[in-house]
Amino acid sequence: MNSYVNVMEEIVIALVTMCMVGPDYQMFCKCAKCRNDIIALSLNSLPSHYVTTEEGRKMVYETLNTIENRKWINKKIISAIHVVGKYPKH
Numbered sequence: 001m002n003s004y005v006n007v008m009e010e011i012v013i014a015l016v017t018m019c020m021v022g023p024d025y026q027m028f029c030k031c032a033k034c035r036n037d038i039i040a041l042s043l044n045s046l047p048s049h050y051v052t053t054e055e056g057r058k059m060v061y062e063t064l065n066t067i068e069n070r071k072w073i074n075k076k077i078i079s080a081i082h083v084v085g086k087y088p089k090h
Helices: 007-021 032-044 054-064 067-086
Strands: none
Touching (some): 007 054, 007 067, 054 067
8 A cells, every 4th residue: 555545536436437337327438538537526526535554544445435425425426427528628
């Protein structure tokens, strides 16, 4: 593990990946630029959760990875998908 990691970033990357392969977003561009823009826009609207140990990562991951928190994070991701879809940078 690096000297620090943003656990929220790990979760957002995983959820964006799942969203982009799901049937609801087949019409959206899936290029690396759009995917990275979605991740960045999502992360800018969510609080960061940096940790420095694997134990800390597991603890924060378990705290953030609840149904309620995933719904909240997914709302931010869905909003970012629509913004990037409407205003792609390529």
